Amino acid sequence: MFIALTGTPGCGKTSVSGLLENEFGYRVVHLNELIKSENLFIEEDKQRDCVVTDLDVVQKRLSPIEEFENPVIIDSHMAHLIADISIVLRTAPGELKKRLEKRGYKPAKVDENIEAECLDVILVESVENCEMVFEVDTTGRSMSEVAEDVREIIDSISPGHPPLDKFKPGAFDWSGEIF
């Protein structure tokens, strides 16, 4: 079973999935690293500083581990296009901007990502593609707190367990913060 840990760049996917992997023993695929290390991309988009990926190729590469009994977490901003269950990390625009600027992103790339977060782009794609979608707030919270929430969600995904209301999608509205 694949579980997407997804969200706009800078929301903390890699940091949180690292904790889930190293401290809680989950199996994690860091998809963006895998795509680069195994050249699973079609081309590099130098202008947008990213790679263009063929999802069919990626899916084929991951298919041997899809049948694992234990959940496999996929860390990537496109993981929700592959998994049936999506956990979307959300970060308020002001905090996301600070994190992206700290990483040295160019202003245009910061703006593009902030706009995507304000417009719920990844959440909408998740709802369109996945059977189950959860949202977790990372704003003003430690990575450990976020990792605990993700763990609680994964524990809840078992037959007969009621969905956890507190992570129901639709809690955030940052549409008023688009500049």
Ligand SMILES: Nc1ncnc2c1ncn2[C@@H]1O[C@H](COP(=O)(O)OP(=O)(O)OP(=O)(O)O)[C@@H](O)[C@H]1O
């Ligand atoms: N909960 C948090 N609180 C404060 N800072 C955080 C938090 N989570 C992540 N960060 C910081 O934000 C930055 C981005 O985190 P990270 O690389 O995990 O994000 P990401 O979603 O994986 O981004 P990308 O999609 O670009 O790989 C890092 O500098 C990290 O230390």
